[in-house]
Amino acid sequence: ISADTPDAEVTADIWGLPDHLRPVPVVLLVDEVAELALFSNTAEKKRRERIVTALVRLVQLGRAAGIYVEICGQRFGSELGDGITMLRAQLTGRVSHRVNDEASAKMAFGDISPDAVLATTQIPVERPGTAVAGDSTGGWVRIRTPFTSMRQAVNACTANAHRTPVLAGWSPSAQCCRSCLPARPRPPRRRPSPSLPDPFPTRSA
Template sequence: MEAVLFAFALGALAWLLVVGRELRQRRPDWHWYLTGYPLMAARAVFTWRKVAQLNDLSVSYRPSRRVLGDVAVKGEPLRATAPRIGFPAPRRDGLELRVRLHPGQTPAPFLTAADALAHAWRAHAVRIVSPERGSVVITATARDPLGELRPSGGVEEELLRAEVGALETGRAWVIDFRAVPHWLIVGATRSGKSTLLARLVARLAPQPLALVAVDCKGGMELGLFTERLSALATSRTEAVRLFGALVTELRDRMEVCRAAGARSIWELPDKLRPVPVVVLVDELAELYLTGGSREERAEAEQCSTYLLRLAQLGAALGIHLVVAGQRVGSDLGPGVTALRAQLGGRICHRVNDPATAEMALGDLNKDAVAVAQAIHLREQGVAVTTADGAGWVRARSYPTTPAEAKEASLRYASRKPWLPFLCLDAEGGEER
């Protein structure tokens, strides 16, 4: 009888191994929920008290001082109580559990213990957030959610809304200009910044809007999408004229809204609503750096003034900015710092200097700066962004080659609107 049971157990184990391998290859989501999640949840529950004690997450209600005769003795209180945890809720490639803090506790020690929790639960990473007072939420991921990406195709891309990648939470990474009108993107060479811009152009190309580009590297990057661009400036002189035309258009749109009693173009009737414009600016530093001559300084100041006006007034009037650069620092001038304050969306890829990461994320969250600086050279396309409602999150853009973005520009070239105010004069620039 024992031999029969042993043989049956071996057969069941072999069957589970074969089925598990097939399930992992064909339906990795099912494999996680049926095998991975129960194991990680069990580790989280059964190791919680021990991990809490070793990482100073437990609290004792007994005093740390005792009086022995005439001597006061201070020591570590025994029988510390770990904070109470909720049921580990399954998530895609991970789990989430809520911890109720003891009176007087703060989330700080939990942030410090994130690595210890990841090792104890054998998780790829653990993230700690405090959505409300008195509790923290621990999210553990079993594998790197940004490792292999494929477009989900499940996001409905409305006007001024583009799916550009995936968040580490498992959700789609969507840039929504209606929710966040202006964006700042920073990243060193080969960090994935150009790939993100190419993906953004490819997703915006089919939409009924105007794409305008400023590429002071002679148009080497954004010039690939000329067929879909309504205007392209390849030098600072051309950029000044283009920005000036956009500022003039802002005033005209203000007049239309005021005459119609509307506070934005989205309150106008369809026949009066002007075409939305997305302005892509690559290598912001080239607009601010000067050789010291009076003419160059005047151009740089004019660019700074125009960009700031577009950022301050453009959201309600359908003109949106995407400003990108390898290095963006306060040393470029006070205009850059003022412009940053108007760019609510932030995306920071791998950067070569801490000042750029600080400029992109420092005024929002110091933890995000540290995470951005930890992005490895091999993690091309990985960035820290504010696109998530929880504050900041790691994300990765979908691989999009310049050829794919150029093909999308050619395919949707007929969608390019002709706007008279974007026709640059004969002194420079390209007429559309």
């Protein structure tokens, strides 16, 4: 960027780029963060450290490049290991459904609003879909999501499949997914063992 570049053409994120230059935004969804954080041996621990470090960097720097991260979990506390609370602190938008204890509510809203923590623990059982949404400004609100059946979700995905953008190096087709999987090694062929003599041969009378 030179000094002669107009101010209107200078931007810090992809949304300031013209349409023909703007890349497709990407949303990374983690369904259960505990599956990435738990480990049972040294190899899994090293793998876990790489994943958590990459997620923290992605959350910190990815927004300007149009990469957004949504992380879900039943619990999102320090018991999941190093780096988890740092990762949680980078997530500005928070949503929590009904929880069983105050500690779980504090994991979501402890650094946002004490009132949001109390509201989360007071969600009644007979109100499925009710949740509390908050952000880093300290504001929060009760929300309720409509029930969506599996058939409705499938129909919506099918009706909007043509809107799926083409990303370089990735195609969500089943054929691509199968080709990306490593080939299963075939079991070694075993030579047939020589037939053993019958220990009780039949004798003719």
